[in-house]
Amino acid sequence: MEPTLSRSNWTFVTNHARILAMILRDSEIRLRDLAESCRITERAAQAIVTDLDTAGYLTRVRHGRRNHYEVTPGTLFRHPAEGQHEITDLLHLLVDLAPPAGATGHPDGGHGERDRHG
Numbered sequence: 001m002e003p004t005l006s007r008s009n010w011t012f013v014t015n016h017a018r019i020l021a022m023i024l025r026d027s028e029i030r031l032r033d034l035a036e037s038c039r040i041t042e043r044a045a046q047a048i049v050t051d052l053d054t055a056g057y058l059t060r061v062r063h064g065r066r067n068h069y070e071v072t073p074g075t076l077f078r079h080p081a082e083g084q085h086e087i088t089d090l091l092h093l094l095v096d097l098a099p100p101a102g103a104t105g106h107p108d109g110g111h112g113e114r115d116r117h118g
Helices: 015-025 031-038 042-054 087-097
Strands: 058-063 066-071
Touching (some): 015 087
Antiparallel strands (some): 058 066
16 A cells, blocks of 8 residues: 655645745855755756756856856746746746745744734
């Protein structure tokens, strides 16, 4: 019998979207940092970057020992329900909400709802 996944483990944003947003923020981010931020293995992060590259959502160019990534402007969501919208609209929302690289805590400076209201 296969293990049942907890229904409480789902999220609204996929790792593909997270990685693309992180690349939009830092075009020379390392796979190690992508993986750590998404809480996945480097191999899984590499597979996601390959998916995004193959599907045309980003390009990557090797600069010495580092990769330089660029998010492709004008690309649309893959699902027909959102297919008329550009993916960068979502990415900009995610980038604006996320703390700067190296920062910790809540996007509002470390204060969640509970902290604001007592």
